[in-house]
Amino acid sequence: MEAKLSSDLLRGHTDTIVLGSLLKQDRYGFEIYSRILERTGEQYELKETTLYSSYKRLERDGYVSSYWGDETQGARRRYYRITEEGRRLYRQNKIDLEFTQKIINDLLKEDETE
Amino acid sequence: MNTRQHIEELFSGYEETAALADFKEEMESNLNDRIAVLKKKGLDEQTAFSKAITELGDVSALADDLSLKRRQEVFSDMYMKTRSYIRSGRMALYVLCGAVIGFGLVVGAVAWTYSGAAHSFLGTVSVFCGAGVLGFVFLGLTQETAAREAMPWKRALWYVLSSGAALFGVFASAVTYFTDSVGLPEALATLIPFFLPGLALGVFLALTEKDRSKPWVVEFRKKAVEREMERFAGPAQQERFGLICGALWIAAVAVFVLLVLLVGIKFSWLAFVAALIAQMLVLSAFTKESGEK
Structure with a gap:
């Protein structure tokens, strides 16, 4: 059987994915978007508005901050920077996710052996 | 179609707020970058554009959020703190216009008493009251209120021109009628060349007028119509x-x-x-x- 990527499952972790892509450097919307596309082999049918909602939500709650880049030519880009609270949330979410993954794995294993 | 146009169209139903304008700019640069990448991959202009647009998804929820915030602000302004929209500078102008009209009336009355002629009254009144009324027209139209956004001052000036022409016609014909005692036809002949163009301009302006009601008023009106329908x-x-x-x-x-x-x-x-x-x-x-x- 061929494995398919569950977009619904991924969408629930949009905030964490966004935070993760900001850990090393500030990025703007398109960078974050194309990074996700690359890493999922363009399989994830992510809508850009899902990301925009995520930026707005994260910014409102103080997990990221944003600023306009100083592009000398072309349109301005809006960059996002992760805050300390954002890093904390990322780590917490990652721990929670790993824990949940483990539980799910255990649960599914149990079901198959029964 | 270019991206700017498309984005403007997407948000055409929403009130422009600073947050929304910011967001549109952000979207535009991201969208253009995406289209550039798709074109590099070998897609033609049109296909790249429509693919990028599909990837965008539904913006209405976001737009609601960015534009609704302002709505709530206005709403709370309206009900929580009946804030004053008239700044002191404008207030002074309103008072000045009122004073000019009052002055015109008094001076006109005095002139009438001394000269005993109706036209001396009319002459004074037409100059001062005309100016005062036109001032009120301009101030009133460019005034932001709790329910209405201000009209741009250029458009308000057209209204002033329209009502000025009509007013001038009325005063001029009144003066003609009383001063020269030439009779009604001549008075009407003075009235028409000013009053009619003024009226026509006014009608044109009124017909091309856009709704400047604030979002909460639009909302309120919609609800009222719905309630009416339910009845x-x-x-x-x-x-x-x-x-x-x-x-x-x-x-x-x-x-x-x-x-x-x-x-x-x-x-x-x-x-x-x-x-x-x-x-x-x-x-x-x-x-x-x-x-x-």
């Missing part, structure tokens, strides 16, 4: 109600005229009272029907 069982019902009321009022006017001829003006107005009562009865009958359904 009736359906649009057909409402239409019938409208027709009956129309007939009722035409009949009331006819009865009024008849009563004026038969018994005089003293009692004829009762026709309108009767029509009003009848309209309320009809409305209640219609409302009950829909309530039972």
Whole structure:
């Protein structure tokens, strides 16, 4: 059987994915978007508005901050920077996710052996 | 179509706020970058554009959020703290316009008493009151209120021109009539070349006017219409109600005229009272029907 990527499952972790892509450097919307596309082999049918909602939500709650880049030519880009609270949330979410993954794995294993 | 146009179209129904303008700019640069990448991959301009647009998804929820914030602000402004929209500078101008009109009236009255001629009164009044009234027109139109956004001052100036021409016509014809005692036809001849163009310009402006109501007013109006619709069982019902009321009022006017001829003006107005009562009865009958359904 061929494995398919569950977009619904991924969408629930949009905030964490966004935070993760900001850990090393500030990025703007398109960078974050194309990074996700690359890493999922363009399989994830992510809508850009899902990301925009995520930026707005994260910014409102103080997990990221944003600023306009100083592009000398072309349109301005809006960059996002992760805050300390954002890093904390990322780590917490990652721990929670790993824990949940483990539980799910255990649960599914149990079901198959029964 | 370029991305800017497309984005503007996406958000055409939303009130422009600083947050929304920011967001549109952000979207535009991201969208253009995405299109550039897709084109590099070998897609043609049109395909790249439509692919990027599809990837965008539904913006309405975001736009609601970015534009609704302002709505709530205005809403709370309206009900929580009845904030004053008139700044002190404007306030002074309003007072000044009022003073100019008052001054004109007083000076005109004095001039009339001393000269005993109506035209000396009219002449003074037309200059001062005209200026004052036009000032009020301009200030009033460019005034932001709790329910309405301000009109751009350029457009307001057109209104001033329109009402100025009409006012000038009225005053000039009045002066012609009283001063030269030339009779009504000549007075009308003075009136028409100013009044009619002024009126025409005014009608044109009014017809091309856009709704400047604040979002909460639009919302409120929509709700009122919905409530109105709920009262009736359906649009057909409402239409019938409208027709009956129309007939009722035409009949009331006819009865009024008849009563004026038969018994005089003293009692004829009762026709309108009767029509009003009848309209309320009809409305209640219609409302009950829909309530039972």
